[in-house]
Amino acid sequence: MNRPAVRLALCVVVLLAAGAVAWAAPVWRSGGKPALAAALDAVPRSTLAFSFTDWHAVRDRFPGSGGDVATAASTRDVTSRSVLESTADGLQKTFGWSVDDLAWEAYAQSADSSVLVVRLDDSLPLSTVTKGLRSAGYQRDGDTWTIDAARLRSAEVSDLLATVHVHAREHVLVASDVAAGVRQADRVMAGRAPALASDPAMARTAQALAGTDAIFVQRGRLGCESTAVSDPEALAAAATAEQRAGRLTTYAASGRAITDRGGSGFAGQSLRFAMTFDDPSVARRQLEVRSALTQGQFIGRTGQVADTLRLDDASTDGSTLTLDFRHDPDTDAFMSGAGAVLFATC
Numbered sequence: 396m397n398r399p400a401v402r403l404a405l406c407v408v409v410l411l412a413a414g415a416v417a418w419a420a421p422v423w424r425s426g427g428k429p430a431l432a433a434a435l436d437a438v439p440r441s442t443l444a445f446s447f448t449d450w451h452a453v454r455d456r457f458p459g460s461g462g463d464v465a466t467a468a469s470t471r472d473v474t475s476r477s478v479l480e481s482t483a484d485g486l487q488k489t490f491g492w493s494v495d496d497l498a499w500e501a502y503a504q505s506a507d508s509s510v511l512v513v514r515l516d517d518s519l520p521l522s523t524v525t526k527g528l529r530s531a532g533y534q535r536d537g538d539t540w541t542i543d544a545a546r547l548r549s550a551e552v553s554d555l556l557a558t559v560h561v562h563a564r565e566h567v568l569v570a571s572d573v574a575a576g577v578r579q580a581d582r583v584m585a586g587r588a589p590a591l592a593s594d595p596a597m598a599r600t601a602q603a604l605a606g607t608d609a610i611f612v613q614r615g616r617l618g619c620e621s622t623a624v625s626d627p628e629a630l631a632a633a634a635t636a637e638q639r640a641g642r643l644t645t646y647a648a649s650g651r652a653i654t655d656r657g658g659s660g661f662a663g664q665s666l667r668f669a670m671t672f673d674d675p676s677v678a679r680r681q682l683e684v685r686s687a688l689t690q691g692q693f694i695g696r697t698g699q700v701a702d703t704l705r706l707d708d709a710s711t712d713g714s715t716l717t718l719d720f721r722h723d724p725d726t727d728a729f730m731s732g733a734g735a736v737l738f739a740t741c
Contacts, residue, residue, distance in 0.1 A: 438590065439590065440588075440593055440594050442504065444503070451498055453468050465477075471663075472731075479511075485550055488550070492527060497516060501513075508576035509555065514565075519566075558577045599713070604652035607654045608653055608654050613732070636688060639687070643740065648670070649671075651669070652669075659725060664721070666719075667717055668717065668736075669715060674714055
């Protein structure tokens, strides 16, 4: 082989090796990471919708225990993204632990499965967890536990706990209503498959919402659909509003987050919307358009935007824009992810 050919072959080998290193994901570790970053590292890159609840923060906002905390937070829309909040009492009765014992909860929905990742509080012994699974009737295979979903429903516990993998070292439970969902998340945590943190648009949108009590992030199409206006009268009003403010551009990902500050009125809560676009210049133009749409009639809802949301700040960071509002918790709720929000649609 002549020398140019040798150099070419070596270059190919180096490039292939570099590509392999770039693809490889690190083995999951939660120690030292912020909770949201750890959650993004634990769920698959294929996630279409991602929910995160910071249970430490929730308990700080709502003193009490078990179902009392979950109920109080739910009435103020703070735990709407949690899949465990509605079954807090059932968890306690069935397993001997509940939302009191969680550090954080992440729920990821993809096209083929959904997965729940729960970081347990350090004060909860793993022996309590395994004892609860055993007494509930789960069958064990190594670190994976399974049960008929019908038994969970009769105990008022979520079907998503039908298959549970206990990651003892990380103090984490990975669960799903189908075994494939657990296996997929386990591959991510083992570094054999890419995590959601490796998706630029979803990760940037989520990180723009960090430091809040709960967040919800969707890929572009889902975000567009969940915030769109639909009836003819609202569509006509939306078209007029766009003529006034400027044309809406489709984003790659969008999200929202809530922080409860206690009390009532517009000092009660903060609500943040974030959107990531393909280019920083698009984000800057869209910031102007979407900021203008936060004033006047709340198209697709009743009344004025200012009746429920009051814009405090609007900014961009690279290709991601954020809109920060003061929110009156006694008015409209937004964390379900459903309902027209013109300034957050496409």
